[in-house]
Amino acid sequence: MQFSQVIGQEQLKLQLTQMIQQNRLSHALLFLGKEGSGGLPLALAFAQYITCEKNPLQAIRKKVLPVTETSLFGNVQEEKGNEKEFIDACGVCAACTKATKLIHPDIHYSYPVIPKKSGDKPLSSDYITEWRDFVTTTPYGNLFDWLQTINAENKQGNITSDECNDIIRKMSLKSFESSFKILIIWMPEMLGKNGNKLLKLIEEPPPDTLFFLVAENETQILPTIISRTQLVKIPILQSEDIANALSKNENIAINKAQQIASISQGNYHEAIQQLQHSDNDWEVLLRDWLNSILKSGPVAQIKWIEEAAKLGREKQKQFLKYFTHILQQSIRLSATSTKDIDPANVDFAIRFNKLCSIEQQQAIAEELDKATYYIERNANAKMLFHALTIRLYHIISNKSLILVQ
Numbered sequence: 402m403q404f405s406q407v408i409g410q411e412q413l414k415l416q417l418t419q420m421i422q423q424n425r426l427s428h429a430l431l432f433l434g435k436e437g438s439g440g441l442p443l444a445l446a447f448a449q450y451i452t453c454e455k456n457p458l459q460a461i462r463k464k465v466l467p468v469t470e471t472s473l474f475g476n477v478q479e480e481k482g483n484e485k486e487f488i489d490a491c492g493v494c495a496a497c498t499k500a501t502k503l504i505h506p507d508i509h510y511s512y513p514v515i516p517k518k519s520g521d522k523p524l525s526s527d528y529i530t531e532w533r534d535f536v537t538t539t540p541y542g543n544l545f546d547w548l549q550t551i552n553a554e555n556k557q558g559n560i561t562s563d564e565c566n567d568i569i570r571k572m573s574l575k576s577f578e579s580s581f582k583i584l585i586i587w588m589p590e591m592l593g594k595n596g597n598k599l600l601k602l603i604e605e606p607p608p609d610t611l612f613f614l615v616a617e618n619e620t621q622i623l624p625t626i627i628s629r630t631q632l633v634k635i636p637i638l639q640s641e642d643i644a645n646a647l648s649k650n651e652n653i654a655i656n657k658a659q660q661i662a663s664i665s666q667g668n669y670h671e672a673i674q675q676l677q678h679s680d681n682d683w684e685v686l687l688r689d690w691l692n693s694i695l696k697s698g699p700v701a702q703i704k705w706i707e708e709a710a711k712l713g714r715e716k717q718k719q720f721l722k723y724f725t726h727i728l729q730q731s732i733r734l735s736a737t738s739t740k741d742i743d744p745a746n747v748d749f750a751i752r753f754n755k756l757c758s759i760e761q762q763q764a765i766a767e768e769l770d771k772a773t774y775y776i777e778r779n780a781n782a783k784m785l786f787h788a789l790t791i792r793l794y795h796i797i798s799n800k801s802l803i804l805v806q
Contacts, residue, residue, distance in 0.1 A: 402445040402501065402540065404489045408669055409642030410439055413635060417447050418488055421456075427631035429603050429612040434635025436617055437668030442540045443635065444585050444613040446490070448508050449500040451611070452579040453490035496579060503533045506577040509584045511568055513544065513558030513591040515551065522563040541669045544588055560591045565598040572602060572610055583611045590621035603629045637667025647672060664726045675719060683723040684749065694794050695756075702790050710782040717776050721769045727753065728762045728769075735759060757797055764796045 404414045420426040430447075432440040450456065490497050499505040510532060514523040525532070528551055535542060535550050548558050568584060576582045589596065603612055603626065614630060616622055640662040646669065647658035653676070665672035686709075693701035709717065731750040757765070772789050776782070 402442055402449060403492050403497075404446045404450065407439055407442045407446050408541075408646045409638045410443060410635065413443065413633070414446075415488075417443070417633070418450065421451070422487075426611075428606050428610060429630040430614070430633050431622075431627065431630040432613060432615045432633045432635060433619055434617065435637055435668065436543050437541055437665070437670035437672070438635045438637050439541065439669065440615040440617070440635050441536070441585075441587055443633075444587075444615045445500075445536070445540070448583045448585060448611075448613065449490045449497055449505075451581055451583065452496045452500055452505060452507060454494040454496045455491040456487055503529075503536060505579070507579040507582050509568075509571055509582070510587070511560055511564060511584065512547065512587040513560055514564070515548070515553045515556045515558055523561060524564050524567050525560075526567070539673075541673065543670055544591075546670075558588075558591060559593065560586070560589070560595060562595045562598065565592075565595050568599060569602055573607060576609065581609045581611055582607070583613065585613045585615065587615045589614045589616050589626065590618050592623070592626075594623070596623045596626050600625055600629065638669055639667070640665070643667070643669055643672050647676065651676060664723065671722075674715070675722075683720050686720060687724055687727065687749075690790070691756075694790060695797065702787075706783055706786045706790065709786050712782075714776055714779075714782075717782060718773055721773050721776070725766055725769050728766050731757075732759055732762055761796050761799070765793060768792050768796070 404418075407414065430444075432444050434440045490500070492501070496505060500508055503510070510529075511525045512528075512532060514525055514528050516523050517527065531551050535547055539546055544558065548556070551558075572582060572584055574582070586592075592599075606612070612630070614622075614626070619627065640659070643662035643665055644655065644658040647653055647661060648655045651658075651673075661672050661675045664675055689701075690705055690709075693705045709720070712720065727749060731753045734747070734750045735754050753762070768789060772785055775785055
């Protein structure tokens, strides 16, 4: 993957390339960013950038080009006849072709896996075919997507003790083609205490060995591992970048892409999920729900709950996120003007502001977040939406203190 294929993050791409050009690259980087912000694509693009045969760094390390002073990575500006900075992998050399297909012999991968059968001691290499398909088709996918790809069902993936031993073995070997050996560890949160086995390797790696850890939750990583890495903090994506990527990659109209991007909250994975369910008319469903709560009464509420329960977990989560987005638009409207919110939501936001105060809307948003949490943990949909309907009725009827306190 090239930097040009990574969505947004232009400042971070520049920062990464300057690490090489200014000889400031640490042997261990921790790419830390929320789901859908592009941690894995950035790590993949950086690995390809480093191993690209057209990168002056490779030529200098192989002593094809002269350097004026001794340094760890050399001076990439010494390439004769090339005054331009090398800002991306070429994408066409043999190294880039292999890196794109995830078959480069000097770029290794480690990720959570499950035993294929009872008693197995699984390694990442056991799932390399599935991993290549996953990264190629869904580079912004999350851990749940990956576990579904390998048919984990309800099993939790882990980076095992045996995997750590295999990492130590692989990284002790000499590089085959590139000047560097690179290990990309995706979701190091799944290492647990097994990560202690890698401490010495990360602290004192073999020459020309690089570690790229790609994580979403810093608190779940061993502090002793974090202390041995250089942090690369990845911000959430800009809505404009998500909209442009959706329009280009998914071939949808820019106005529709902008609407989806505004709901995704900087998460490209979430934007793809929204796109897959974009044919659902969430606004009609939300209007029916609110009308049943405020006007129609219990019979209409039960009918609505029956319909909502049939949607399935993912659609239920998408619907609740849509409602949360409407609340955000309503609160923003009450503080600013219609120019600052999605035009498609202006009418609904105006009506909702007449119905609820900001405090009431905040209370509703908290209930929606709780409901989303319980849906992810397989709560009974009928019971959940029934309880949520009652809570919303009391909040909108200005009895929110009963629930909050």
